[in-house]
Amino acid sequence: MFTIKEHLKKLTSSRMYSLRQKMLTRTALLMCTVLAILSVGVWHYANTSADYSYDRLLSSASVTMLDGINVAKNKVHIDLPYSAFEILQLAPEDKVYYAIYGPNGDFLSGYSDLPLSPSVTEQASTQPRYELHFYKQQKVRFIVRHKRLSERSVAGNVSIILGQTTIARDEQMRDTLYAALTTLMAVMAIALLVMWVAINRALSPLSWLSSQLVSQSPMENGRLPATKILEVAPLTHAINNYRQQWLDALVAMRDFIADASHQIRTAQATTKAQLEIALSSKNERVDKKVVEAIYQDHTKLTRLTNQLLVHATIVHRGDHQAFTPIDMHHFLQDIITYAVRDYAHTNIEFEYVPASENITILGDEIVLKEALRNVIDNAVAHGTSDRSTTHGVIRISLETYDLDCRVCIEDNGQGIPENQRMHALERFVKVGTNTQGSGLGLAIAQSAALSHQGRLILSKSELGGLAVCFSLPRLTETLHASSNH
């Protein structure tokens, strides 16, 4: 009992197990169950068929015996034929008992103490009746059969009760049973063997895969060898894909680090050069112009560093996005409030065109905020740089489409020529006469849009300058509900 419990515990515990063993054990158990059920069936069949064949012996012997019962000299005349007993000889080991009853149920011949007797009501036309009884301490199968005598002197049914012990019958039953069981067991054994081979065969791609994966370094750009197994192909494909994404991300990171270090080093070198020039000057006093230049360079460096960090944050936050529903109206109002405050010292006018309805999107507030600020900064920087005389206008609008919403930031500056717009989205690319920017603003915006399953669209604004639009998927009611859930 204890061991069974322990065994069950072992089975139910969550430790590692062999799939092969489990499948084999379960198959074996299933087959044992099937075998048990089939055995009952086979037992029944063996019994029925043995009864069937030996009942026929009894039946034909009893018919033959009835042939010897006739009417002669106004009496029932019994002259049992030898052939009846020769038929019964087909079961040579079995003992034979019989009794013959006359029309009025009177005993005529044979054994008078048989455990059954013919009923008077039974008709000669009815099927013979078979019964199993214990007689003289043995199982005896009896048949009761009738014959109609219709002479004037003797009219009525004579009945014969013929019994035979069941030695041959039982033996045939056992033979059938054992033969069938042996066949069944052989079939089951073969089935188990086939199962074993099949399981091994089915599991072999798994070991092949693991050996392939073990032998390769994850950093290598090697793909798994193509497989001909239809069921395994999706797995290798998925592994290859997965690996490729990692490798791509790794390459992107490497490039970014190279670019970033180059940019930062260049900026630092410039600052350092300015400082060296200032130090090498013979003047005891530092020229204010030089300090200003150094300040300019330092500002650029700071901005570049910030932007790089923001960019890195956006790109890598994608790995573990914490998306929450954002009410765009309030969100944009906050952004504009900050922007107005930040640029209070400039003569830039901010416009806000809200949407006609409430819009909610699922997004990362920090990322979006960073991206929008960068675009606004850009707009401030470029939209107004060369038109210092006229005041700049920045329009922030929110529009809705069927499934998307569109946040556009437009300025009345020069804009970007159409052929350079795509180029402008790349990192560290500065378009036009701009020298102040880091070349990262639009790249950050692009990354943010992509991480929200959206797009960044550059176009020409009605105000004359550049229109930068974030197209972001809206949160519909059902999505909203499920996200709450």
Add this chain to the structure above:
Amino acid sequence: MRRLIISLLSFCITSHLFANDTVLRIYSATDIGAIRPMLHEFETLYPNTTIVYREFNTIELFQELLTPTLPAPDVVISSASDLQVKLVNDGFAQPVYDVPEVTSNQPWAQWTNELFGFTYEPVVFVYNKEAFINKPIPHTHEALAEQLREQADFYHNRIGTYDAASSGLGYLVASQDEVAFSLTGRLQESLGRARADIHCCTSLLLTRLTTGDLVFGYNLLGSYAMAKAAYNEHIGVIIPEDYTLAIIRSAFVHRNAKSPPLAAAFITYLRSPAGQKTIANKTALMPLDRRLGSHNDTNNQLQKSTNFHPIRLGPELLLYLDQHKKMHFLNNWSLAMDP
């Protein structure tokens, strides 16, 4: 292991016990003179065994078993196979296992594992040699029927046969004759017309044949006839050439046997090579193992390729024991014998 040892021990004890003073009670329809050598040999094989042997006529034996007046026997022996089969069928026997086959191809010499045959005794014609000097001796049933018809005077009152009505063996032989030979009815009528002498026992018929009172004996038990003929020059034995019935003397262990192991041992002995050899060489009986022959078979007639027709031990022998069947048969037989 322990259990095995204990059972072995107990076996030793019981075998020791019955070796000490055990009585083997045999009720038999066999002349004590014919079976004595075997009883002696068995006693030497199983010393300290006392054999109580009681001789019966076949029908007396049957009646005794049905309504016992004596203590139950251990072994029952009879040559009336039909009565033996009837007794076994009615549950008077108990099974015995591991009894050896005498020879292969003799499935008819055993029924289930209860009734075991151990002799093979042909049913023969016996004739008075002097009476048949310069006369053709009938060697087939058909020839006999013909001679009875053609030489009715010669055979008149001088042919004898078994009494089917009073002797169990006589009934068996007569009824099996009917099964085996289609002209039996005619032969019986011929016997009746010749006023055949009807006797209960082979020995009486043999005596009358020796003295010349009878010239021909029909359907006599071959074992006794040959034993007599081997030492008596007056009579000769004919094994019919067309067909010869063979009676299987059989034995079973009674269901109420006092010492069944000893009874089984006796039956095993009867069918063992030693027992069969003793039957062949020292008794008037004839062994079931026909390769051994018989020391009484001076002309080696048993070895001839006669059409032997052994009466199979089996339930079909019950047929002629059916009350109505028997009545009919005996009626017809009496009518034929006493026209």
